[in-house]
Amino acid sequence: MKVYGKCKNCKNEISYRTNANTRVEFAMQDGENKNLNCKSCGTNTNFHVDELYAQPSKMPYLITGFATLVIVIVTLYFIFFSDSKYVIIAFGLPLVIYLILTKQDQTRVSDFNRRKLKGRTHNIVSSKLL
Incomplete structure (x- = not known):
């Protein structure tokens, strides 16, 4: 699935391909924050998982x-x-x-876009440390 974020400099969509079907899976695989490079202006933008959204594929x-x-x-x-x-x-x-x-x-798209992470990763990380 492709997830997208808006570049904070030029407002173009930046895409990223992932195997995750939910935001929790995305955070576990790629981390809670993802740094993506805009192909239009070349700016690196750091996105929180909740700032990314999915769109239907072709x-x-x-x-x-x-x-x-x-x-x-x-x-x-x-x-x-x-x-x-x-x-x-x-x-x-x-x-x-x-x-x-x-x-x-x-x-898949509606499941990803509907559920936000809202700090669940912090609970997972802290329970693994115990």
């Missing part, structure tokens, strides 16, 4: 487009060289793939 569109292309080719093969009883399934499959991927991505 991956469902790419996967659906590729699946549609493959299914159209397979469907054309079945139409011209075989029975065409699989045509309905072939055209419905990309829609199902798109809906599933979009729902999963929307769930």
Whole structure:
């Protein structure tokens, strides 16, 4: 997933790719503060985990487009060289793939953006020291 922060100098979005699905996971993997470099102005900006936000990715569109292309080719093969009883399934499959991927991505983004860290890392760190 990509998380974004606004550059304090030029107000452009700075992106960072992470495997974390929540802010707590992000803080555990990358730390509570993350230093990101703006590609527009070259300024390094230090972001707290709560200042970052996630946006939906474009991956469902790419996967659906590729699946549609493959299914159209397979469907054309079945139409011209075989029975065409699989045509309905072939055209419905990309829609199902798109809906599933979009729902999963929307769930990840909303989970990340909805929950703030609010000092949970301090509790985790202090309990590990005991």
